[in-house]
Amino acid sequence: MKVLSYIVLAAFFGILVRAIVELPPRGDVSSPVHQQTNATGTPVAGAYYIQNAYRDTRTPNMVTVILGDYRSFDTLGETIVVLAGGVACFFILNTRRRKP
Amino acid sequence: MNGSPDRDQRDPCLDESLKEPTDSIIVDIASRVITPFILLIGLYVFFHGHYSPGGGFQGGVLLAAGILLLRLSLGVAVSQAIMPTRMTLRLAAGGVLVFLGTGLAAVFLGGNFLDYHYLPLPGLSPEYLRYYGILLIEVGVTATVMLTLVAIYDELLGC
Numbered sequence: 001m002k003v004l005s006y007i008v009l010a011a012f013f014g015i016l017v018r019a020i021v022e023l024p025p026r027g028d029v030s031s032p033v034h035q036q037t038n039a040t041g042t043p044v045a046g047a048y049y050i051q052n053a054y055r056d057t058r059t060p061n062m063v064t065v066i067l068g069d070y071r072s073f074d075t076l077g078e079t080i081v082v083l084a085g086g087v088a089c090f091f092i093l094n095t096r097r098r099k100p
Numbered sequence: 101m102n103g104s105p106d107r108d109q110r111d112p113c114l115d116e117s118l119k120e121p122t123d124s125i126i127v128d129i130a131s132r133v134i135t136p137f138i139l140l141i142g143l144y145v146f147f148h149g150h151y152s153p154g155g156g157f158q159g160g161v162l163l164a165a166g167i168l169l170l171r172l173s174l175g176v177a178v179s180q181a182i183m184p185t186r187m188t189l190r191l192a193a194g195g196v197l198v199f200l201g202t203g204l205a206a207v208f209l210g211g212n213f214l215d216y217h218y219l220p221l222p223g224l225s226p227e228y229l230r231y232y233g234i235l236l237i238e239v240g241v242t243a244t245v246m247l248t249l250v251a252i253y254d255e256l257l258g259c
Contacts, residue, residue, distance in 0.1 A: 055227070056227060056230060057227055057230040057231050057234065058227045058228060058230075058231050059150045059151075059230075059231055059234060060150070060151050061149065061150055061151055061152060061153075063153075064149050064150055064155055064234060065234070067155070068155075068233075068234035068237055068238060069214075069216065069230055069233070069234055072203075072214045072234075072237060073213070073214060075199075075237065075241065076196075076199055076200070076203065076214070076237075078157075078241075079195070079196055079199055079240065079241050079244050079245075080196055082244055082245055082248050083192050083193060083195075083196050083244050083248060085248065085252075086188075086189055086192055086247075086248035086251045086252055087189065089251070089252045089255050089256075090189055090251065090255055093255040093256060093258070094255055094258075
């Protein structure tokens with residue numbers, strides 16, 4: 001059983017190494033995510049964010065704009081996950097049954 | 101969990117000595133001096149998230165580190181003054197409600213969910229409405245992250 005788990009781990013490690021080796025180089029302007037439109041002709045979201053992030057919000061940090069404005073629903077979910085972790089710890093660890 | 105008697109009579113605290121103040125005067129003084137700076141850097145990271153790496157999650161972790169340093173060095177009883185144990189999870193839920201309330205305010209005023217353009221802040225152009233909308237939800241994220249970390253520490257101590 002132990003040998004089997006090592007084999008599985010080695011297989012996943014091989015997949016990981018293979019995937020990393022095949023990554024496009026950083027800053028490669030010809031890679032698909034850096035195009036204005038992708039292969040099917042639809043516009044790529046990243047190009048819109050780069051061009052319009054400062055103009056839409058007057059916030060120089062593009063990452064904050066994407067996390068807080070364009071993708072704020074995702075950030076809401078992350079915040080709820082953090083709160084759910086705290087509430088779960090409360091119900092697991094609280095042996096004296098303090099009122100929440 | 102349900103009403104087993106020996107479980108209720110057992111002392112729920114994992115280790116009482118973790119809740120006591122420290123004996124070392126060096127640790128005591130040093131933590132009192134360092135904590136305001138940690139809290140200040142936490143606030144800086146939070147407010148500077150618009151201009152540099154940072155924001156709600158990172159700033160919240162730093163603020164929690166400041167409070168937990170006081171919990172560790174001064175003991176749980178003394179450090180209740182900076183953040184009462186019974187308020188931690190309630191205020192963390194309040195942070196999520198600030199976030200949700202920002203989104204729902206935009207919905208009730210005619211926009212989409214979390215569309216800060218419709219927030220009722222007078223005298224601001226749409227760009228700056230979005231600027232302050234981002235700041236508003238980061239307040240909620242910061243409160244939730246900071247107080248959840250403090251709450252988990254307090255629950256581990258069983259107080």
